[in-house]
Amino acid sequence: MSPEALSELIYTIAQDLIASGQAGTLTVDLLPPADKFAVMRPKDRAHGDWASNAAMQLAKKAGMKPHDFAELFAARLKDADGIKDVEVAGPGFINITLDSASAAAVVDQVLAEGTKFGTNDHLAGRTLNLEFVSANPTGPIHIGGTRWAAVGDSMARVLEANGAEVVREYYFNDHGEQINRFAKSLVAAAHGEPTPSDGYKGAYIDEIARRVIVEANADGIDILDLERIDGGTDADGEPLGEGDSAQREEFRKRAVPMMFSEIQESMKEFRVRFDVWFHENSLYADGEVDKAIAALRERGDIFEKDGATWFASTKHGDDKDRVIVKSDGNYAYFAADIAYYNNKRHRADHPADVAIYMLGADHHGYIGRMMAMCAAFGDQPGENMQILIGQLVNVMKDGKPVRMSKRAGNVVTIDDLIDAIGVDASRYSLARTDYNSPVDIDLDLLASHSNDNPVYYVQYAHARSCNVDRNAAAANIERDAADLALLDTAADGEVLAQLAQWPAVLREAGDLRAPHRVAHYLEDLAAAYHKWYNVERVVPMALTEAEERRDDAEALRIAKCPEPARTAARLKLNDAVQQVIANGLELLGVSAPDKM
RNA sequence: GCCUUCGUGGCCCAGUGGAUAGGGCGUCCGCCUCCGGAGCGGAAGGCCGCGGGUUCGAGUCCCGCCGAAGGCACCA
DSSP, X not given: OOHHHHHHHHHHHHHHHHHTTOSTTOOGGGSOOGGGGOOBOOSSGGGOSEEEOHHHHHHHHHTSOHHHHXXXXXXXXXXXXTEEEEEEETTTEEEEEEOHHHHXXXXXXXXXXXXXXXXXXXXXXXXXXXXXXXXXXXXXXXXXXXXHHHHHHHHHHHHHHTTOEEEEEEEEOOSSHHHHHHHHHHHHHHTTOOOOTTOOOSHHHHHHHHHHHHHHHHTTOOGGGSOOOBOOBXXXXXXXXXXXXXXXXXXHHHHHHHHHHHHHHHHHHTTOOOSEEEEHHHHHHTTHHHHHHHHHHHTTOEEEETTEEEEOGGGGTOSSOEEEEOTTSOBOHHHHHHHHHHHHHXXXXXXXXXXXXXXXXXXXXXXXXXXXXXHHTTOOBTTTEEEEEEOOEEEEETTEEEOOOTTTTOOOBHHHHHHHHHHHHHHHHHHSSOTTSOEEXXXXXXXXXXXXXXXXXXXXXXXXXXXXXXXXXXXXXXXXXXXXXXXXXXXXXXXXXXXXXXXXXXXXXXHTTOTXXXXXXXXXXXXXXXXXXXXXXXXXXXXXXXXXXXXTHHHHHHHHSOOHHHHHHHHXXXXXXXXXXXXXXXHHTOOOOSOO
């Protein structure tokens, strides 16, 4: 019997108790939702296989003592199929012990459902637009964006496993000032001039500049000969680089697509799939920005002041109004955000019921205006728009944080990370941490190519189970002979309980937007499996003569050389663990090797 | 000043109101003539930042304080 089935049973019993007048002042409409009756795995095995706190939660509403109320539940639970024993303990916990056959039923379920085991469809019918990474196409993805790639992609997989339709989206900021800075940095590099004071620097700039020159040359254009305009100097007298010239434009036109494809290559190598690569520029080219502003104007949320056009975001809870068209006639960055959200919600192809944004902590100040904008369109903030703020990645050296900057040349890119520890370890270590916590990446650790990563512990459990299968095949063990009721040892019980918890973990990971829970679950399952492997043999091995004479020979025989029905049951348990680990690793985008 | 997030053994982290707070790294002691030791068993190590509150019950929720990171533009 699964924990979910137990929850339902307890809910049903609560209804019965009310109907039969045994539940005091409790009424059906006072019952919390059925999923609040969750049963949990007690930490102490003496408390049974599963425990429910239903009686404690409801006792007050019933006007009864928790312990007494729990006894009413216990009396009815005892009669249910598959339940071996029920005890009321402590302040009113209902502790349930299952028949071993009932506990082991999960094995057949896992093997029957395969890759589907644990999935559900409670988010079915909803289209979730998940935007993540969205780093500017002015350079390679650095470590911060890499974290969102790992977390975001796993998030998408987890949401899909909960039945949602997910559109994975990457937003290219390919319009405006930062692209100009990129382009003039390339011009400067191409001519061997100093990097503009607000420009980008690094080996990749020289490389892109070189490629642009070659590409233009192949098209019969001598790009370095095109018109140039000096952009002047900044307040400190530092050069600002190339002005608004034909040469800069030619560099921009050719270099930005190069960065697009480099980023797309990196994402592909990192096993991150995007369904939509959205270009900010298209919002302007297609008139979406003007359309969105007009829509807000229609609703009375646009006004003119000091020569600029403003969005009255304070009407919807923001702490100040926001400029969307500057007094010089240029659009502020936020104008595109308005159009983009509007587009996500109302586009012809897979319009979003929920637009989820994954942003770095340096963007948290945007939440107010974004939610205000959502409300201004008549949508529900927090429902139609959800913003997940993740903490930043600190790069450490000698135990101290180092400031990453393209200028200092110490930027850690996604490719650096992959080269150092590989895709599996990179994705796993970035996705296993709650994104609400900052994460530290140690440069020395990257350089050491260390195997010190929990991903190997999980992968090893999978590889080990595959090895058991190979050995069992060589020994001609028949799975059909299995009697799952013989999975009755303490180690069996721990593994079975872990397997049974996977559906709940997966659902929580989706509802809480917390894919790191998948990783921690896998570590728990792998631990239970490794322990089990150490005490219960699958492929039988005869006892030695000395062992035969020992007082505990019978226990040893069960552990090392059990009867065929038990051996086969263990093999199926082994297979079920293998399946669930593979399912979980798939959600993290990590491979499940059959040998290491 | 205001806003967001975080504070859990020496270090890194898990724990969406439940029982004696878990795991990894590190330290110490054990375990391969036996399905792979990338593993397993055991030990030491904790006022869950501090103080109030709510609750049958608080690491978890609320308030205040302390500390850390980030953010508060007609920049993008």
